[in-house]
Amino acid sequence: MSSKKFHFVKYEFGSVEAGNGKEASAFIVNPFIPKESQVLVLVSQNVGTPVFPNLEHQEIIERISNLETAIIWKESDFEFQAKKLEAAEGETLFDRKKFIPALYEMIKNHNPVEGISVSTIEKYLHAFCKTDS
Structure with a gap:
């Protein structure tokens, strides 16, 4: 093994x-x-x-x-959303190496009143993870 x-x-x-x-x-x-x-x-x-x-x-x-629940966003959430967007466009749109920095940026800047949603991930994918080509 x-x-x-x-x-x-x-x-x-x-x-x-x-x-x-x-x-x-x-x-x-x-x-x-x-x-x-x-x-x-x-x-x-x-x-x-x-x-x-x-x-x-x-x-x-x-x-x-206090046994509170925490919601955890991960790199895999960026990957999942990127694949959906790329499937719709038929091409690679995002640089996977930029997912972790974008994730940290998203969490650092999030609005606690509004929270983080899939649309927030999409916003950060487009703002921080677009491929150079």
Whole structure:
């Protein structure tokens, strides 16, 4: 059986009883101190695919600990939409190497009131991923 390389992000979240933040930090890494914690591990074969690219670490922990759902847009969403648009035109329109930078740009600039939709992906495909020819 051949081995493949997998990438992961691991978040541990929980609670520990302590007198202050410094003490709590020391307790968290000590395996002999009682604590309640859970670990979330996200595994992917895709290097550079963002897990929660538009959230800061603390926001991720808060959402996980409050069991909120996160919507995740990935490079494959750009690929899917690009294939649809290219099938309609009958030619290659987009440079696949530009999908990840466009994805990050889209997430960085998104309007949280409006959110991100398929039409947002189309907009970023046309603005950032068009082939040079």
